[in-house]
Amino acid sequence: MEIIAAVGGGAFVLTSFVTGLRLLWLSRTTRQLPEFVLGLGLFLMGGLGYPVMMVAELGSFLPDVARAGLVALNQLFGMVGLALVGTFTWRVFRPDDPRARTAMYVFAVGFVGAFAWRAAFGSFAPIALGGDQTPLAHTGLTLATLGWSGAESFRYYLQLRKRLRLGLADPLLTDRFRLWASSMFLAMLLSGISSVCNHLGIAFNTSTIGVLTVGVLGSLCSFSVWFAFFPPRFYASWVRGRAASGPAAA
Amino acid sequence: MSDSPIFDWVCRALEEATALSAIEARGTVRIALKKSGVTSAGVTPAQMQVVLKRVLPEELARRGCADADGVCTGLAQGLMEQHFDTVRSGESPEDVFARLGA
Numbered sequence: 089m090e091i092i093a094a095v096g097g098g099a100f101v102l103t104s105f106v107t108g109l110r111l112l113w114l115s116r117t118t119r120q121l122p123e124f125v126l127g128l129g130l131f132l133m134g135g136l137g138y139p140v141m142m143v144a145e146l147g148s149f150l151p152d153v154a155r156a157g158l159v160a161l162n163q164l165f166g167m168v169g170l171a172l173v174g175t176f177t178w179r180v181f182r183p184d185d186p187r188a189r190t191a192m193y194v195f196a197v198g199f200v201g202a203f204a205w206r207a208a209f210g211s212f213a214p215i216a217l218g219g220d221q222t223p224l225a226h227t228g229l230t231l232a233t234l235g236w237s238g239a240e241s242f243r244y245y246l247q248l249r250k251r252l253r254l255g256l257a258d259p260l261l262t263d264r265f266r267l268w269a270s271s272m273f274l275a276m277l278l279s280g281i282s283s284v285c286n287h288l289g290i291a292f293n294t295s296t297i298g299v300l301t302v303g304v305l306g307s308l309c310s311f312s313v314w315f316a317f318f319p320p321r322f323y324a325s326w327v328r329g330r331a332a333s334g335p336a337a338a
Numbered sequence: 339m340s341d342s343p344i345f346d347w348v349c350r351a352l353e354e355a356t357a358l359s360a361i362e363a364r365g366t367v368r369i370a371l372k373k374s375g376v377t378s379a380g381v382t383p384a385q386m387q388v389v390l391k392r393v394l395p396e397e398l399a400r401r402g403c404a405d406a407d408g409v410c411t412g413l414a415q416g417l418m419e420q421h422f423d424t425v426r427s428g429e430s431p432e433d434v435f436a437r438l439g440a
Binding site: 110111114118120122123126180181183244246247248249250251252254255256257258260261264265268316317318319 | 374389428
């Protein structure tokens with residue numbers, strides 16, 4: 089059972105770490121905001137935040153105060169990372185929409201508020217040690233940010249699919265929007281299940297349901313991100329071949 | 339977002355070439371663009387050429403327009419002779435995602 093979680097969690101960490109670094113490296117040459125915010129967001133959330141949380145939950149050899157510090161760090165990485173993913177969505181899909189800008193301000197203020205509230209009135213001790221759950225407001229903002237990102241990408245994918253039938257879009261690029269949307273929806277589902285478990289008093293990362301959820305959804309999410317940004321040659325050929333074989337296939 | 343000059347030009351030309359009113363012409367072209375996954379604000383001349391050849395004829399025929407193919411061929415030729423000073427307001431999501439892939 090632990091192997092399933094290790095594969096899912098490990099794939100998630102590795103994918104976020106490598107993809108995040110690659111996009112950050114890309115932003116050094118392009119000097120563009122989207123790759124910078126997305127790269128940093130992935131790097132902080134999955135590449136650093138998730139391993140930090142695992143050490144906090146499982147590191148019984150550490151003093152409690154150190155474990156609480158790691159949980160706080162995880163929350164900070166997650167909060168900043170999500171705000172960066174939200175910024176990516178806003179700047180890429182709705183740069184001129186004042187509603188999207190307002191939503192981003194609400195997300196940012198909400199995340200900071202939820203973190204400050206927990207720091208002031210709760211504790212960052214791991215759930216395994218009877219620590220506080222993530223505030224509901226923070227959970228809601230997390231799900232909203234991931235859901236919004238997935239929805240925008242999926243909406244654009246549907247547009248590109250129509251263009252693809254007329255030869256006006258690239259199959260692999262069209263598929264990238266689908267995969268990114270899938271990864272965001274899977275992350276939202278994983279986050280939602282994790283939050284429900286934690287609010288029911290179940291230590292998600294060490295429970296059976298948590299292990300299975302991380303194993304399955306974490307793996308699928310990782311494959312979606314990896315195939316979106318590093319499509320293997322066989323997969324790229326398959327996507328192009330499928331698009332070429334018929335208009336309905338895309 | 340406002341409609342592109344390409345969209346405006348095609349709608350005006352369609353209104354002149356058929357018995358459609360201005361509102362009907364704009365609505366018909368808008369539907370054809372939507373079916374093609376293109377917006378009236380961001381459509382490029384190349385995209386509009388494809389829409390005129392492959393999507394709009396069917397929409398016009400559905401509205402009882404005589405010689406829908408001929409009308410669209412005429413519009414496509416007329417569009418080729420036009421020059422539009424289109425200024426893109428930043429990158430499209432397609433531009434960004436194309437850059438992000440390995």
